Ligand SMILES: Nc1nc2c(ncn2[C@@H]2O[C@H](COP(=O)(O)OP(=O)(O)OP(=O)(O)O)[C@@H](O)[C@H]2O)c(=O)[nH]1
């Protein structure tokens with residue numbers, strides 16, 4: 389079978405709402421062959437509610453996902469879960485273990501779970517995460533949960549991609565405070581203090597509150613929810629916070645901006661991917677010793693037809709709504 | 717862009733030992749594969765649904781509880797019922813040689829017994845799952 393025939397067969401499988409069709413479609417996207425499928429299916433997207441879930445390793449993201457899936461299912465909603473784990477930079481292999489916490493949903497035909505490896509993609513999300521979300525959306529899943537380990541850039545990316553971004557933190561771990569300092573405050577729509585059965589849980593809650601006081605929020609002010617994901621305690625409150633945020637987006641008209649942001653995110657990823665490959669080729673062929681790095685960079689850019697720009701204005705991501713009081 | 721091979725490593729039934737499964741999982745990861753670990757106590761249906769949603773090229777099942785003669789054939793059946801026989805199915809554990817022969821006859825592609833060198837398992841998976849990948853893309 390050639391690629392076009394295979395693509396057409398896959399589309400039929402997808403349209404018959406076969407989980408295999410969705411699974412194969414995501415693989416297609418992961419191997420860089422998703423363009424045709426997405427072109428066919430794009431008009432059908434835009435119906436799902438997308439929730440991003442990030443936070444330091446081991447905080448309970450997958451256990452929270454499982455509890456949120458249970459909640460959404462009790463409301464009659466179908467759910468897709470995308471969980472992203474890092475690939476090994478050495479072997480390019482990956483151990484994807486988030487499913488361990490989701491076993492109760494494996495045979496529920498209203499739940500589709502896909503583990504993805506980041507495959508060296510810079511931002512911590514996998515390169516094809518946005519495609520997987522679009523495909524799940526077109527497949528007709530009502531709610532899509534995206535889990536990613538909160539390291540560096542991934543929270544910024546997930547905030548662009550998801551309508552509602554949940555940042556999960558846990559008491560008694562220095563990690564959570566580091567995460568707060570690293571600028572994640574500014575992207576959270578909902579804070580979760582998970583493991584509220586831990587004796588330091590209330591202290592972490594106070595710390596988050598006091599950090600929030602240092603920020604000016606325009607519009608939505610993040611809600612803070614305490615949960616014990618393992619027992620399901622606080623999950624109703626978490627779901628309510630998510631719904632409040634969605635209602636806010638709809639009422640304020642910001643939902644349109646959010647959608648555009650997710651769209652822009654994906655376009656940026658696709659364009660950057662092409663540019664990066666081109667850049668790597670140029671770097672290999674054009675960079676030689678003997679000139680200074682600025683001159684070499686100019687030369688590479690000129691071969692792209694780009695005139696190097698001066699200017700040092702900071703690139704401020706559009707989704708950051710909060711600013712530190714007194715700074716802006 | 718070539719995608720790494722994807723393999724499910726599963727534990728089924730009432731068998732709480734997953735050291736061996738984790739060693740295999742790491743070896744496959746180090747060989748450049750994406751390994752999805754399901755955790756303990758999975759039913760055949762859970763394992764096969766996982767393989768389908770993850771578009772896995774292979775399933776590796778580890779059984780140390782003695783229930784291999786029921787659990788392996790149940791997965792072969794599930795794969796057939798789901799039209800997913802293209803997925804490579806192999807396993808390992810404390811399985812007597814005569815049982816291993818019988819399981820191979822009943823559709824399990826390979827059975828590795830304790831002491832099988834990791835490199836043998838890795839090259840089996842690379843080879844067989846690689847063939848599946850060539851077939852389905
Ligand atoms: N005490 C307590 N333990 C919890 C709670 N929620 C999760 N855990 C435990 O925390 C551990 C990690 O949970 P996961 O859900 O795997 O955490 P994660 O954030 O998805 O981890 P990574 O994906 O590895 O970053 C598990 O042992 C859970 O059982 C909770 O509310 N209280």
Ligand SMILES: [Mg+2]
Pocket residue numbers: 449450451485486535
């Ligand atoms: Mg997890």
